Amino acid sequence: MIIAVASGKGGTGKTTVAVNLASVRGAGMVLLDCDVEEPNAHLFLKGELCGEPEAVSISVPEVDESLCDGCGECSRFCAYKALAVLAKRVLVFPEMCHGCGGCMRVCPKGAIREAPKRIGVVETVKSGMLTLIQGRLDVGVAMAPPLIRAVKARMPKDGDAILDAPPGTSCPVVATLRETDYVVLVTEPTPFGLNDLKLAVAVVRELKMPFGVVVNRAGSGDGRVQEYCRDEWIPVLAEIPDDRRIAEAYSRGELIVDALPLYRGLFETLWAAVREGDGSNGSPNRPLVRAVSMQREAAPREGHEEASTPKRVFDGEARTPQGGVPTGETQGRTLT
Amino acid sequence: MSEQEKIREIVIISGKGGTGKTSVAASFAVLATGRAVVADCDVDAADLHLVLAPRIIESTDFKSGHEAVILREKCTACGLCAELCRFGAVKLSPNNQYRIDPVACEGCGVCVRLCPAGAIAFPERLCGEWMVSETRCGPMVHACLGVAAENSGKLVSLVRREARRIACEKGLPLIVTDGPPGIGCPVIASMTGASQVLVVTEPTVSGEHDLERVLKLARHFDIPTSVCVNKWDINPEMTERIERKAEASGAQVVGRIRYDRLVTAAQIQAKAVVETDAPSAEDIRSVWEKLGLE
Numbered sequence: 043m044i045i046a047v048a049s050g051k052g053g054t055g056k057t058t059v060a061v062n063l064a065s066v067r068g069a070g071m072v073l074l075d076c077d078v079e080e081p082n083a084h085l086f087l088k089g090e091l092c093g094e095p096e097a098v099s100i101s102v103p104e105v106d107e108s109l110c111d112g113c114g115e116c117s118r119f120c121a122y123k124a125l126a127v128l129a130k131r132v133l134v135f136p137e138m139c140h141g142c143g144g145c146m147r148v149c150p151k152g153a154i155r156e157a158p159k160r161i162g163v164v165e166t167v168k169s170g171m172l173t174l175i176q177g178r179l180d181v182g183v184a185m186a187p188p189l190i191r192a193v194k195a196r197m198p199k200d201g202d203a204i205l206d207a208p209p210g211t212s213c214p215v216v217a218t219l220r221e222t223d224y225v226v227l228v229t230e231p232t233p234f235g236l237n238d239l240k241l242a243v244a245v246v247r248e249l250k251m252p253f254g255v256v257v258n259r260a261g262s263g264d265g266r267v268q269e270y271c272r273d274e275w276i277p278v279l280a281e282i283p284d285d286r287r288i289a290e291a292y293s294r295g296e297l298i299v300d301a302l303p304l305y306r307g308l309f310e311t312l313w314a315a316v317r318e319g320d321g322s323n324g325s326p327n328r329p330l331v332r333a334v335s336m337q338r339e340a341a342p343r344e345g346h347e348e349a350s351t352p353k354r355v356f357d358g359e360a361r362t363p364q365g366g367v368p369t370g371e372t373q374g375r376t377l378t
Numbered sequence: 379m380s381e382q383e384k385i386r387e388i389v390i391i392s393g394k395g396g397t398g399k400t401s402v403a404a405s406f407a408v409l410a411t412g413r414a415v416v417a418d419c420d421v422d423a424a425d426l427h428l429v430l431a432p433r434i435i436e437s438t439d440f441k442s443g444h445e446a447v448i449l450r451e452k453c454t455a456c457g458l459c460a461e462l463c464r465f466g467a468v469k470l471s472p473n474n475q476y477r478i479d480p481v482a483c484e485g486c487g488v489c490v491r492l493c494p495a496g497a498i499a500f501p502e503r504l505c506g507e508w509m510v511s512e513t514r515c516g517p518m519v520h521a522c523l524g525v526a527a528e529n530s531g532k533l534v535s536l537v538r539r540e541a542r543r544i545a546c547e548k549g550l551p552l553i554v555t556d557g558p559p560g561i562g563c564p565v566i567a568s569m570t571g572a573s574q575v576l577v578v579t580e581p582t583v584s585g586e587h588d589l590e591r592v593l594k595l596a597r598h599f600d601i602p603t604s605v606c607v608n609k610w611d612i613n614p615e616m617t618e619r620i621e622r623k624a625e626a627s628g629a630q631v632v633g634r635i636r637y638d639r640l641v642t643a644a645q646i647q648a649k650a651v652v653e654t655d656a657p658s659a660e661d662i663r664s665v666w667e668k669l670g671l672e
Binding site for chain 1: 392393394395396397400422423425428443444462464465481482484485486487488491492523525526527528530531558559560561562563564565566580581582583584587588591594595598609612613616639642645646648
C-alpha cells in the first residue's frame with residue numbers, strides 16, 4: 043500500500059507523521075521523501091547512505107550552430123519561453139525548460155538535440171530496518187516535479203511505502219500524490235490550518251483519491267477543523283495532542299515514538315485506520331463507506347466532466363463538486 | 379532613479395513551512411499601515427487574508443498557458459500523442475479512446491503540433507485568479523491558484539508586479555510580501571529583484587537544515603538577507619547555533635521571537651499578533667525596528 047502524507051499548510055507535521063508511521067511499521071518499510079526542495083526525513087531517520095547520490099537530469103535543448111539558420115521556429119513553439127532567437131542566434135534558458143522535446147521535433151534543420159541538465163540527486167539511506175529514499179533539488183533549480191518523479195521511480199514494486207509530500211497544492215504536490223493509494227492530510231486546529239486543509243481537500247478530491255485527516259497539536263486552537271471534517275464526512279484518523287515535549291523532541295531530531303513511547307500506540311492506531319480507510323485489507327472502514335453514500339446523495343456530481351480547471355473561491359471553499367471519494371482515475375476531457 | 383525603483387520590498391520567506399512567516403508578515407503589514415502595499419505570494423496556500431480581512435475591489439482570472447484536448451470525432455487513435463508526451467498525460471481508455479489527463483498535461487503543445495489528424499485542440503488554461511483589495515493596513519494584492527493547477531511562479535510574479543504598480547500609483551514607499559515555503563519556482567519568483575529578504579526560521583533540526591538551503595538561494599540571487607528565529611526558547615542552544623550560522627553566511631540576525639501560545643489565539647480572533655497584547659508582539663516589533671524599514 044502506498045500512502046502519501048500531505049498538507050496544504052507547511053509545518054503542520056507531515057514529516058513527523060511520515061517518519062513515525064514508518065517507524066512503527068518497522069521492517070521493510072520504505073519512506074520516500076518527495077519534499078525535494080527541503081527534504082527533512084533524514085534528520086529523523088538517521089543512517090548510512092547507500093552508495094553514491096544518483097544525479098537526476100532533465101533533457102534540455104542544445105543547438106548545433108552549424109546547422110541552425112536562426113529561423114526562430116523553436117522559440118515560437120516553446121510554451122515555456124526557454125528559447126529565444128536574437129540576431130539569428132538561439133539562446134537557451136535551461137531553467138525554464140520542461141523537457142517536452144518539442145523544439146527538437148519542430149526544428150526544420152534538425153539542429154537541436156537534447157543534452158542532460160542536472161536538477162538534483164536521489165539518495166538512499168538505510169536507517170535500521172527502514173529504507174529512506176530522498177530527492178534533493180539543487181539550489182537555484184525551479185522545477186521540482188521531474189525530481190519527484192525520479193524519487194517515485196525508485197519505489198519498490200510491491201510492499202508498503204510512505205511518501206512525505208511537499209507543502210502546498212500545486213504541481214509538486216500533484217506529482218507526489220499521483221498513483222498512490224491513500225492520502226493522509228495533516229493539519230492543525232487553527233484558522234490557517236483549516237483554510238489550507240480545505241485547499242488540500244479540494245486537490246485530493248480533484249484527483250479522486252481516498253483520504254483522511256490527522257489533526258496535529260490538537261487542543262492548541264479551536265474546534266473548527268474537527269467540525270469541518272464532521273460536516274464533510276472526512277474521517278479524522280488521529281489527533282496528536284499539543285504537547286511541548288513533542289515539539290522539543292522534534293527540535294532535536296528525535297522520533298516521537300522513541301522519545302515519548304506513550305505515543306507509540308497513537309501511530310499504530312493511525313496505521314490501522316489508514317489501512318481500513320483504503321479498504322485493501324477487505325474490511326472497509328464503515329463510517330467512510332457511509333460517507334460515500336451520504337455524499338453522493340447530498341451532492342450529485344453534475345457537470346463535473348465538462349468543468350474546466352475548477353477555481354477556488356476566496357475563502358478557500360472549493361467550487362468543485364464535493365466528491366470526497368475515489369471513482370476511478372482522473373476523468374479526462376474530450377470536446378465533442 | 380524612477381519612482382518604481384525607489385520602492386522597497388521586503389519578502390518574508392522561511393524554507394521550512396509553518397515557522398510563522400504569515401504571522402510575522404501580518405504584523406509587519408499592521409506596523410506599516412498607510413505606508414505599504416501588502417502582497418501575498420503564497421498563492422498555493424494563501425492565509426494572510428484570514429488576518430487582514432481584505433475587501434476585494436477587483437478580481438481577475440489568471441490564465442496561463444494552454445492544455446491539450448483530444449477531439450474525439452477527429453481522432454484516429456493512432457497513438458502518436460501518447461508516444462510523444464513526456465508527461466504521461468495521454469491515457470488510453472478501455473474502449474480504445476485516447477484522452478488527455480488535464481492534471482498531468484503541462485501544456486507543451488507537442489501533441490497538438492504533431493497530431494497527423496489535427497485532432498487535438500489547445501485552449502487557454504484557467505489557472506486561478508488574483509485580486510486587488512483594500513485592508514485596514516492599506517492595499518493588498520493576493521491570489522489563489524486553481525485546484526492542482528500549475529504556473530504558481532507566474533502567478534507570484536503577477537501579484538508582485540501589481541503590488542509594485544499600486545505602490546507607485548499611490549506613492550507608497552514599501553511592499554510587504556509574504557512568500558511561499560520551499561526553495562523552488564514560486565520562492566524564486568517571490569524574491570528575485572526584491573530589496574530585502576527576511577527568513578523566519580525555528581530552532582529545530584528541520585528549521586536549521588532548510589535555513590541553510592534558503593540562505594544559499596538568497597546568496598545565489600544576491601539579495602540582502604536577515605534572519606529571525608521564531609519560538610527560539612523551544613531550543614535555546616540550537617537558536618544560538620542557527621544565528622551563528624546565519625551570520626557566517628552573511629545574513630544579518632534581527633532578533634528572536636518567543637514561543638507564545640497567544641499567537642494562535644490572535645489568529646483565531648483574525649488579528650495580527652501586534653494588535654493583541656501577546657508577549658511575542660514586543661519581539662516582532664523589535665524585529666521590525668531592526669529591519670530599518672521605517
